[in-house]
Structure formats: structure tokens, C-alpha cells
Amino acid sequence: MNVTRSDPSPRGTIWARPLGIAMAKQLQELLQELDEEQFNNFKFFLRHSAPEPRIAWELLANASREQTVNLMLRCHSHNTQELTLQLLELICRLDLAQCFQPPKDRAASIGASGAAAKGHGPALAPAGRPRLVSQSQLMNLASCMGRKWRQIGIQFLGLEYHQLEQVEEDHRGDLVLQAFGMLLEWRQQQGRAATAAHLHSILSAQKVPLQPEALDCLLEPEQG
Template sequence: RETLLALQQALSEEQFQALKYLLEARLPLAQLRPATRPELCSLLLQRFPGRALHVTADLLRRISRHDLVRLYRLPGANEDVPEENGEAGGSPAPPSGCGEGGGCGAVPPPAASSPPPAPPRCLTERELMQVAQKLGKEWQETAIGCLELARSRLDQIREDNPGNVVMQSFEMLREWRRREKREATARRLHACLTNANVDPELLDLLRRFQEA
């Protein structure tokens, strides 16, 4: 219980509310929505005896708090290895020597080259949730017709999140991101959905993500 409470106290209010949102399909809403952090700890222990830390670890990953999973050594912590950014670049070669016996004029410094543009980043859990909220009930048609996801996987997602269209859509988008890996960017998702029958605000949202 102490670990669960410490984890929740480490979250910002926005992250705590996101955690509760992800639990809506798994806990009674009448108890979940008004729950304080200590009360949510009690709910998790009651509803998931022996598995509360496993459930919490999964939720923390879904709101991009892998650091807490590692810090508190939660189940699966060894799999949460932070990505190493940057590449070792070679040092520029020194200017070549002058010809034997010849005088050297002033050698102009090499022109400063601009750094290469950063590669597009993948969509975050929070951004996927915002997309899911705008995707609506047509998420399965979009998944099959535009994102080319397997129908069997979509059926499993629907069974795992009964009656919660937003969570079904969110899990579908996470499945797409797992498949696309480094290509799961806002630009790519926008390209996939451009000709789909989706809310125009969704396409505007993806354009804003590209500019962020």
C-alpha cells in the first residue's frame, strides 16, 4: 500500500486524472471518479488482489511514466530501458599541412554546418488518447480501411474494453504504434487518415502535433 500511495503522490494532478481515466473500464465509476489518491490505492488493492502493482505498472507506462516503474522496481522494470539519444560524431579532420618549402596563407575556418534536423518523434500516449477521443465510433472502420490492422486483434480490443469506445480506439492506436515503431509519427497518422471519414478537427490536431 505504501508503494502504491508513493507512486500516486509522485504524479501531477493531470497524470493522476489520466490514470483514473484509464481505469474507468475496470473499476466502478461511482467509486473511481471521486476517489482521492489514498482511496484509489484501496480500490486497486480490493479489485486486483495480488496484482495491484502489476496493474499500476501497466498504467504508468501508458501515461509515459516509465521512470517511476524503474525507480520503484515495479513488475517489468527491467524491460523499461530508456532510449539513448544522440550518436557519436567524428571529430572534424584538422587542416592539411602546407606543401614542403611553400608558404601558407591564412586558412579560413571551415564553414559552420547546420545540425541535421531532428527525426520526427513518435506520438505519445497522451497524444494517442486525444486522437482516440476524436475518432469516435468509427474506429474499427478506420483501423481496417486506413491503418490495415487485423480484424481479430480489433475484436480482442473490443472484448477487453467493453462499452468504452474511447479506450477501444486508444488501444487500437497503441497497436498501430507498436507495429509502426519509429514511423508512428503524427505526420504518418495524418497521411493515413487524410481520406478517411473522420472529424476534421482530428486532422487539425495531428497537424498541431507535427509542429510541436
């Protein structure tokens, strides 16, 4: 289910229940910390990686930071904090994550971020938990799919035709972004099972229309 143009979309003020005003303020301050490329990537992943109800790309594409806050609070008020952290990870700005944690947890978060900066490991990566496949790995893979991305999505990744229709509409004429959007749909659907190893095991099947070297990006360790 998408939020469409017919839905009322407040433009001048932050939309929020009284208990959500602090979150709205924090979220808008966070978005101000993003440069334009990061902000556009944030909106891109908000469209493709957030759970239902999805926000229509026609509303997000040209939305300002304040309008983006409005849309997030309307559609995802119950999980705004969790969703924001996921999006920050996707755009490689987890350094801003402490803005959405209770004060008692901030010292631990800052300590973890400092350790990562000194080369002692990535921030917020629990020990022993397999890392999700990254956006850079998905983009590298998407660039190898060509026009076969629809077949791969439906036949091998278990996506529905209507999901791919929406992805194609959002990125009409750009095969790489269409394939990338399809892979993001798979990642969202798989949740914590969306690891590089899992994706590699699926796409290395004999009948998948991909060259073996296209999957090399899934075998390369991500830099922390």
C-alpha cells in the same frame, strides 16, 4: 495470446526467479509511488501496449500492485525493464525511470531529468529521433472517430479483426476507449515508426472517414 483465468496466478508472494528478485522489489516499490489514477493507467497500458503474450484485462482490472508485479514477471520477465520504462513514459512518470537503471547510469538520468525540469528539453528524448505519437494525441483523435473506429483500424491502419474484437470486449460500451485501444494497438505494432507525422500521413487520405480538423491534434507540438 492472452493470459487467461485458467493460468495459475500467485496471490500472496512476489513470483520471480532468483535473479529477478531485485527487479520484483524495485517494480513493487515503483508502483507504490503511483497514485490510484496513475496505477490504473499503468495497468491499462500494460494490457494494450505490451508485446505478446498479453495479460487478460479480467486479471489486471482489479489487480493489486503486488499482483500486477506477479503478472508482469510471469509474462514479460525477459523485457521487464524496457517495458516498465515504456509504461512510465505513457503515464508521464519518467521521473521514476532511474529506479530501473544500473547505478552508473543514474547520474546521467538525473542530470537529464533536471535539465528537462529547467526547460532545457524532455527527459530521455534522444536528439534527432522523432517523438512517438503521445497518448494525449491518440485520445484526442479517438474522441473524433465515433463508430468508424473499426473501419479505420482495419482498412487504413492494417490491424486485424481479432485485435479489434479484444479491444471492444475490454471496453464494451465506450466508443472513445475502444478507439483509443485500437490506436494503441497500432502504436505498438508500428514501434519506432509510430510518430504523429506518420499517423497523420495515413489518416489524411481522402477516403478515411474523418473530418480534416480531427487530425489537427497530430500537428500540434507536444509540451516537453
